[in-house]
Amino acid sequence: MRGLDNMVTNSKYEIQMNKLLEDEKNIFYFCNLVREKVINDVQECKQIIDLVINFCEEHELDESKAWMYYYLAWYYSDKSLYNKALDLFNDAKDIFEKHDNKMGLAYAYNGLSSTYCQGGHYELSNELGLRGITIAKELKEENILITMLINTSITNIYSGSYEAAKEILDYVEVNYDYKKLGIANEVIYKKAKAEVELNIGDISKALEYIEKAIELDKTNGENICTPEVYKLLGMIHVKQGEKQKAEDEFKYSCKVANVCQSVYDYCETLIEFSKLKFNLGEDSQAIKYLDEVIKNSTELKLNRLLKSASILLYEYYKEKSKHEQALSSLELYMKADNEIHNYNNMKLIAKLNIDHGEKEMKLYKLLHDKTELLSSIGEKIISNLDIDNMVISINDEINKLMKSEFFGITVYDAEKNEVVLRTVSDGKLEIREPVNMENNTSFAVYCIKNKKTIVLDNIVKEYKKYVKIISLKDRGIKYPMSGIYIPLIINDEVIGVMAVQSLKEKAYDSNDVNALKVIGNYAAIALKNAMEYKKMEQIAIYDSLTGFLTKREIIREGNNVRTEFSKTRKSFCILMLDLDDFKNINDKYGHVVGDNVMKMVTQTISRLIRSSDYIGRYGGDEFLLVCPNITKKNALKMAERIRKAIGSTEYAIDEYTAVKTTVSIGLYEFTKDDLSFMEGVNFADLTLYRVKNKSKNKIMCFNHV
Structure with missing residues (x-):
């Protein structure tokens, strides 16, 4: 029955709620009830949760309240209201920690891990997932352990680590009976297997897994899992070349997502639908879908989806030589990416109490104070699609934060196995001759090979840690005495090095290093996009096979x-x-x-x-x-x-x-x-x-x- 009012619900569950006064472990009656209701009667599920929370607050039943916070967080997560969900998961976690409720803590980490994954915070998601898995193993709580392992595989799928996801899913299948968790969880497992096979395996196996997932999902009627499985079925049909079937599945996925009020699933499907429309030559419809994703994602701060939609538009407009729209889409992508990676994450980590001492927290506060300035700098950096102009722009912005007599960006060309240094001194850009990666006199080469930041207080005394030989003549007079070298990394791939240098000894402190790392994040994205832009320009002008014009x-x-x-x-x-x-x-x-x-x-x-x-x-x-x-x-x-x-x-x-x-x-x-x-x-x-x-x-x- 749908639409029960609180008075009726209160009467219906009064006996069970009073049992909480005797023993808070009776909360699991409501936990199980909510899990059942959430599949097909979300509204009643929400009313039950609100009712129990009010009762717990009235009678100061902290741990019971935390469990209801946990399920209320999932309710908001399913509605794509992730900030509300995060607040509730965190509140639940804090209460469970206070009462040393380890099982509750494992569940809270599961919720946090899943929600951060949806937001694109994959590293944080994996860290929280690992904490929950460790607790679940310690308690020998198999149900939550299986759930968290599956969710961790999904985080790896989202981040593109399909091999890791496959290993986790295979481990679950060999060691645990995941089917005992119920149909909804079995659907999620099959869907994850299908997505792995779609990306790195056998398309026929992907279809087999998703058809099993759909068969199971139908037993629950249209529910929150339905849009995802039909979206994936559509993606499989696209790969098989069955475009009409794909279109039908995408339409059904969108329909159910709207019924379930899941904006996230609706937008995810629209992104895949837009790719199909571009492929069919229906560009205006594809753009319409992506514009809708951007509108919804901006309103709800769904930055992962905002990135996906804006980069598709960027690539489309770039190919069509609509540079103004391309740049606008690129800036939107950068903004979303920065929101994922900026120091707001540090505040979230601090709130989670993840291994930070007082000294580190002072650093985070300092960096947070600089966030506005750094964000402003980042916006200027990412607006450049020309590498030379970008280097000059970064140099200008860095000088607002720290003194730098010498600044340079080294661009790494993996195909040629060489690096090219662009330096700025007295406002003038100089492009040096290429240096082979076997060179043992370059700090930048060391930085790229080892993916490590180098901080030199005194180059004369410290250079031997990194290179065999350098010129020591006129150090501190004409040539730098100290410096910082930051590797520019995108998706674990080093694309270059950014360096600041000074004639003075010990010119830079740890605050400069960390501020430079933030700018390095912007610079890495900007450099990658500038390189891609140049490559795309070449592709747009010249046919790759013949060398003739396109x-x-x-x-x-x-x-x-x-x-x-x-x-x-x-x-x-x-x-x-x-x-x-x-x-x-x-x-x-x-x-x-x-x-x-x-x-x-x-x-x-x-x-x-x-x-x-x-x-x-x-x-x-x-x-x-x-x-x-x-x-x-x-x-x-x-x-x-x-x-x-x-x-x-x-x-x-x-x-x-x-x-x-x-x-x-x-x-x-x-x-x-x-x-x-x-x-x-x-x-x-x-x-x-x-x-x-x-x-x-x-x-x-x-x-x-």
């Missing part, structure tokens, strides 16, 4: 040529090239060989076109060549050279085998001012189509008649 870029260049034509009236030609029956090479020898042959073919083409021409990969084995300031007669000569060269070349695929291919070409001479560039492309494409249908390995010019 379709988007060749069209952009073609439009520029068309604009120039309007001014000069000098004709230009558009050639559409298609390799004949190239699919046969792929089918016979495989796509790896096919890709290598295509690379060689494009090298042939590159040798025969002019430096002023533009060529792009228009589709699989189709290329678009735009030739400015050329007549049809001369363009035909060039096309014929290309056709003959490709047709007469044997492309070696190994020591004993070579393949041949031919090319068909459709040519359109642009002479009319009333046509757009794309209309010219369509004429060239239509001409190519006629060639392919006739005989192939030919050239044909478009005829307006």
Whole structure:
């Protein structure tokens, strides 16, 4: 029955509540009752919890109240109100600690671990989970131990540590009977197994696990677990290429999430749904979904989801060269990431009393006092997508906090196994020659290899701890005497080093080191994004296989040529090239060989076109060549050279085998001012189509008649 008022509920549970006055262990009647009700009757569950809390407060039943706080926290967690949930889990933990209630403490750590995981605080989540697991093992409380092990596996899934998650889940399956915890927990276990298989295992096994989870979940009707399992089923269908099925599952997941009032699950599904929509070319719908996620996530401070949604928008806008929107999305991502990693975490840790002495707490207070300034600095740093400008900006901001005669950022290139140092002195940027990672005279190289911060009070006396030899001449006069080197780390990957140096001995203290580490977090994110941005720019402009322009870029260049034509009236030609029956090479020898042959073919083409021409990969084995300031007669000569060269070349695929291919070409001479560039492309494409249908390995010019 739904919608019971407190008076009716009070009468219904009066006998059981009075038993609490005799022995607080009778609270487990209500704990079990709440666990049953929460599946299908959340409203009554909440009313029971409120009723028991009021009774406990009236009669000063602290431990019983703590248990109800614990379940009330889960109620708020399921509603995506994580701050309320954290406060209640913490209150429960404090009460359990006060009364040395170890079992209650294990449960409280379970709740805290799960909630911090949802917020993206994975390290803290794992630390709390480990504390709870240790207590559960000590008490031999198998139920909470199994629950916490499964939740720890989920934290590893969220953080992308799928191998670790798999090990934990396999351990649970071998050593414990997880099914005895009830259907809801069995559903969670199967879902976790499915997600691991989806990401690093067998897609068919993933489907098998999720179908079992759905079968179990149906016995409880639509409940808080339902949106997650159907979202995952949709993700599996996406990977299988069954896009319509995926869309149906995502829609159902969203529907149930709304019924259950779970904003978090609703937004998680919308993120996956948006990826599918982008894949289907329905960009506007994908953006609409992500905007909704950002709106909800901002209101409820769901920073993990805010990061996921904003980075998807950033990548989309970046690919479309909508730089203003891309930057706005990137800044939103940075803000969410900073909120996860900033020193608010320290306040949370302090509240949890996790191994901090008085000295450390003073440091946290000092850092907290600097948070506003550091946050301001961080916002300026992350707004830079150009590495050189970013280095100058960081130097300017660091000088607001500490004295630095020398500042530098070393960028690590893992592929080349070398580092490049950018230094700023007297406001001027200098880019040094690359240094190989085998160099034993570089503090930065040591820092990268060991992932350790270096603090040098006196370089002359201390350098031998880190490098074999350095120049000691003019130390303290022209060259630094002390310094700090901070490794810039993203997801356990070192991408560079940030260093400040001074002519003075002992110029920096521990406060400077810690402030610099905070800035280093911003710098690492900014550097990573600047590197990714540069890489994405290259990808957006050049096709990775052929080295030709991408379709988007060749069209952009073609439009520029068309604009120039309007001014000069000098004709230009558009050639559409298609390799004949190239699919046969792929089918016979495989796509790896096919890709290598295509690379060689494009090298042939590159040798025969002019430096002023533009060529792009228009589709699989189709290329678009735009030739400015050329007549049809001369363009035909060039096309014929290309056709003959490709047709007469044997492309070696190994020591004993070579393949041949031919090319068909459709040519359109642009002479009319009333046509757009794309209309010219369509004429060239239509001409190519006629060639392919006739005989192939030919050239044909478009005829307006």
